[in-house]
Each structure stands twice: as structure tokens, then as C-alpha cells.
Amino acid sequence: MNTKKILYVAIPTVLLLTLYLFFAKGETDATQITVKVERGTFQSIIFSSGQLESEKSESIQIPEKLRDRNLRINELAITDMVEEGTLVDSGDYVATLDHKAVEEQIKQAQDEMERTLSEYEDSKIDSNLNLSNQRDLIVNAKLDMAEKRIIMEESIYESPSIQKKASMDNDKAARKLEQEQKAYKLKKQQEENRVQRRYISYRQILERYEELKNLFTNLEVRAHKAGIITYFKFPWGEVIKVGSKVGWYNSTIATIPEMTNLISRTYINEIDISKIKNGQKVNLGIDAFPEKQLNGEVIAVANIGQAMPNSDAKVFEVKIKIFGADKDLKP
Template sequence: MKKQLIIIGGIVIGILIILFIPETQSTAHLLSVKVKKGDFIAQVYSTGQLQTENSELIVLPKEMSSRNIDLYEIKVSHLVEEGTVVDSGGYVATLDHAAVEELRTKAQEELETALNAYEDAKIDTNLNLSILRDELLNGLVDLEEKQLILEQSIYESPAVKRKARLDVERSQRDLEQKQRNYKLKEKQDEYKVFRAWEKVKKRQQKVKDINELFKVLEVKAPKPGMVIYSYSQFGKKIKAGSSVSRWRPQIAELPDFSSMLSKTFINEIDISKVKVGQTVTVGVDAFPEKSFKGEVITVANIGQVIPNSDTKVFEVAIKLEGTDSDLRPAMTTSNIINTAHIRNTLSAPLECIFSNDSLSYAFVKAGKSDYRKQIIEPGISNENYIQLLAGVDEQDELLMNTPDGADKKPFDGIEIYKRLMHNRADSLTPVDTTN
């Protein structure tokens, strides 16, 4: 009997071990962390590039913008080394003389052709009008002869008189027609000569404009400063051999180093957090020991797609405080944008918060081996932590992994979920503006 009791007791203990040990292991082997209360700082990190807020642009000569010059882009044949400090009027670059010389030769040939056409038009006009004037003179003589015959037919028969009268009328109509033709032809020839002369003037102006352009193919600095070359339409730095077009005439710039910007791009997930006026800590890769205070001054309203990607980014400009003689345009920056600073609030690592389609929740330890599946109201987040607005208290211990059997565990805090859904519904309800 005693032996049977021992066996039965062993079986019971075995069953209890099977029932309770898995639940103990379900939380004992999982990582956990306590909810903490204090200041919560949300930040957005990005890389960028330095540029000056203000600069004097060095562009193609204004003579190239003339409508008479059929030159829409030109190569840079030579330029000073980037970073060269120049005086006002100092040499910066040379544009392609050969292209302009070829253009000038062609324009001079066109001018010569236009001058020849103008002379031909004048000769043709004189010849045509001379012939018409002879025809007019012959018409006058013919009319006088017919009138004389009519006068002499006074003693002739009525038929002869009628014929003489008809001859006079016919001569008068013929003369009037020739006079009209002469005036019309005179106007046509005048216009022909005028158009030929206008073409000559246009060709003369073109030659003049090209000669003026030829004089300014050496590009000079408009003011003293350090030469920093611009980027071409293909995103590459201007250099010897690069082409510069009328529509993108910038060759270089003389930056004002007293005011520097960090130009950066923020992804569409974080851009809603970034606002004008937020403070920024700016680091420069070239000087890792230095950091600068900055402020967001512009945030783009329209995003742009990164090449070969579906990702959209938004341009953000950050103005640095103060000046530093070591800073140069195009240096790479690291930017920490402070998007929020909340005092005396609860927070926990991001790994502690789980979510499904409609709610966020956490696994809160309850004793050594149990836990509850708690609905929470999340706030803002940063790279590592998330603000907790409701559902947990300070010093609550949250699991950082999903425990076994969690999908069968019921949710606690349904009232939080109902409140969140109610607030969300209110925000989507149209406002009645009929009253």
C-alpha cells in the first residue's frame, strides 16, 4: 500500500511539472526592461552637404543670350583650380574660341549673301520699274493719237466718229490700268528691297554680336572670393571640357562663408516630424571633433524620388550658427534634428511594443512566471525608444520578445482601445458648417 502511494504521488508530481514548468519558462528565458519616467527626446538623423546660403554666381557672358547667336551651349576649355582666391575682375575660365570663330565665319558668309541679295533686289527693282515707265509713256502717246483722230473726225460720218470715240476710251482704260500696275509693282519692289535690307541689318547685327561675344570668352570674377565650381545638368562638377548651356549658365560661384547651410534629404516616413525652427546638431565628417548648432529654416512641400528607387525624400535646409574658417561647400555633414523634447513622460524601448492592424500592445510581467497582454497608447518615437501615453505605469516590466502562447492570451485595457477608436472616428467625422 505504501509503495502504491509513493507511485501515485510521483505521477501527480510529474503532472504538475508538465503543467507549470512551461509557463514558468515562457517568461523566465525572455528579456525584459522596466518602463522609465523622465525626459523624452525625439530626433531624426540624416546626412547632408554643406553649401553657402548666399553666393555670387559666375555665369556665361550675357552676350551669349543674344537671339541672333545660334549658340545654345559652349565648352569650357580652361579654368583655374577650384579653391583659387581671385580678385574682382580676376581670371576664372576660358570658353571655347573655336566654336565662336566657326560661328563668326558662318555669319560673315551669311552677311555677304544677304548683301548680294540686297543689291540684286535693287537692280531688279530699277529694271522692272524702268520697263513699266516706258509702257506708261507709250500709253500716253497712244491716247494723244487717239484723241487727235477723234478731233479730226468731226466732219466724218457718225460711224467713224463713234469708232474714234471708242478708241479714245479704250486707250484711256489701258493707260489707267498701266498706272495702277506701276503703283502696285512699285510698292512690291519697295517691300522686296526693304526685306532684303532688313535681312542685311539682321546679319550685320549677328556678326556684331558674335564679335562682342568673342571679346568676352575669358570669364572674369564679378567680385573677390574663392572659386567653387558648379554642377552641370548631369550632376557632375564643371571642369575643362564640360559644356555649359544658356538654360543652365552657371559656371562657378563665389560663396559667402559667413552663412553656411547643411542641405539634407529626409525620407517620407520622418518628414512629418521635421518643422521649421527645430534645433539641430550638425557634425562635419572632415572635422569629427567639431559640432555646430543649427536650425531648420526650410522644409520642402514636394518630395522627389531617389534615382533607381521608389523611395521619396524631402529637401531640408539647416542654417548653422556662427562661422568657421575650416568649413567649405560640399563637405559631408551629419545632422541630428531635435523634433521633440517632452519632460516627465513614460517611455520604453521600441522592442517592447507590438502591434496588429488596429492596436499596439505590450507584454507586462505579472510575477515571476506570468504576464498580461496589455493594450497601450503609443506617443512619439525616436530611433530607440517610444513614448507610452496610457496602459502601463512606471517600473512596469515589459517583455522584449513574444512569449509562448501569446496569441491565445486575451487583451487587457480594452477601454484604451475603445477610446482610441472613438477619437479616431471623431477626427474623420465631417464638420457641419451649414449653421
């Protein structure tokens, strides 16, 4: 009886002792971390990636002739273009526009020119025929009036009624001649206007045909000054490159940046944008040159955010002026 009691008491005691040793050992082995409290300036640093751009640049435009709306060419594709970053001199090749599209326009203009020339020649023939018929009517009216005058002169030996009728017939013939002469003048003016319109249409098509042939030989775009070629970028991110369409509404193909005035354009999320102010100093690093460090200053902060692709979050455009110049930097 005593043995059982001792066993029952011993088992809980051993368990309690084991648990105590386990947790006590864990507390003993735990490393205590301590930090010394110091007073100082708290720095809130924002990191963001961006692109180098030139604050000032000169545009390389499409050929001047392509901007003429009379050519009726809204746009042409770029079929060839030098690589971005290429160093060019004044007059060097930059890009080529689609010759095939212009060639098709030349063929259409030639067909239209031949058609309008044929219409012009036909209008001259029709005009001559119509005026010839009108002149015949005048000749007939003159003969009729001469005949009526003779009859009137011979009627002096007739009764008064016959004389009066002869006089009336003569007056009618005179009015008929006058009407035919006026009709001829109006008809002549009408035919001249019709022929002139045909001629103007032909000349317009002819001039367009000649301008298209001239454009066909001037579809190469060349640099007007020395510099580094930078592809033209739209505000929404689209870049002009081989295959892009250019025309009178979008005449810039590339730009030549001024390398002494560089800026960086970056986008800050809506959480951090309240921390960005004009005039703040900026430290910049270059991915291509990790050893280079640049200094800059915030010069513009957008007031309106832009939606990020596939996200409800917004970002705000920030422009940073870069101080100094470096020959290795390219936009």
C-alpha cells in the first residue's frame, strides 16, 4: 500500500522537474540583444529608377515635301534606321521611309493624270463643236433677217396690212439674231469655264505626280547637325523605330540631345510622393557605370498621378536636374 503511494507521488514530481529543467535551459541559452539609444537626425531615403534625358534637344524631321498635304500621304513607315546611340555628323544617314508606298501613289497619280488629260482634250473638242453649232445659228439668223428686210422693203407696193406684217417679221428676225448672239457669248463663257476646270484638274494632278516623283528620290532622312541619335519617345512611352509610322501630324523621327544639359525622369509611388519637394538634393548612380556617382536636384514634381499598367496604384513623374557633364553619359 505504501509502495503505490510513493509511485503515484514520484511520477508527477519527475515530470515537473523535467519540464523545469527544459525551460530553464532554454532561458539560459537565449541571447539578449541590447541597443544603445542615441539622439541624431533621422534620414528617410527614397530609391527609384529612371532614365537620362536631355533637357534640350533638336529634332530630326521627315522630309519637308512629305508635310505637303496636297500629296495626300498621311503617313509612311520607317523601313530602316540607324541604331540608337549612333554618333553622326552633319549630313549623315539616319533613316529611310517606305519607297513602295510612294511608288503606289505615283502609279495612281499617273493613271489619274492620264484620265484628266483625256477629259481635258475631250472638253476642248466638245467646246469647239458646241460653239460651232452656235455660230451656225447666228449665221442662219443673219440670213433670215436679211431675207425679211428685203421682203419688208418690197412691201411698199402692197397693202398696209402686208406692209405691217413684213415689218413685224423683220423685227422678229432682228430680235432672233440678237438673242443668238447673246446666247453665243454665254455659251462661249460657259465652255471656256468648263475647259478651264478640266485644265486645272489636270494641272493639279500633274503637279502632284511631279511632287511624288521628287519625294520618291528624297525619302532618306539625314542629320542636320553632329550628335548622338536618340529615338523619339512619346509622353505615353511609345518609341519611334523601324516599322513606326510618321507623317505631317507626327514629323519627328529622332532627336539629337544637347549633352551638357541632362535630366533624369523618374516616377515615385503615391505613398512617397508627399516627401518629394522641388529643390531637394539627389544622389544618382548609373547602372552601366557603378563607380560613377552624380549629384542633382529636383526641379519638377507632377501634381497628377498616372495609373501603372495592370495595377490600381498611381505614380507621379519627377524631374531631376543633373549637375555637371560626363562624356560617358548618354540619354
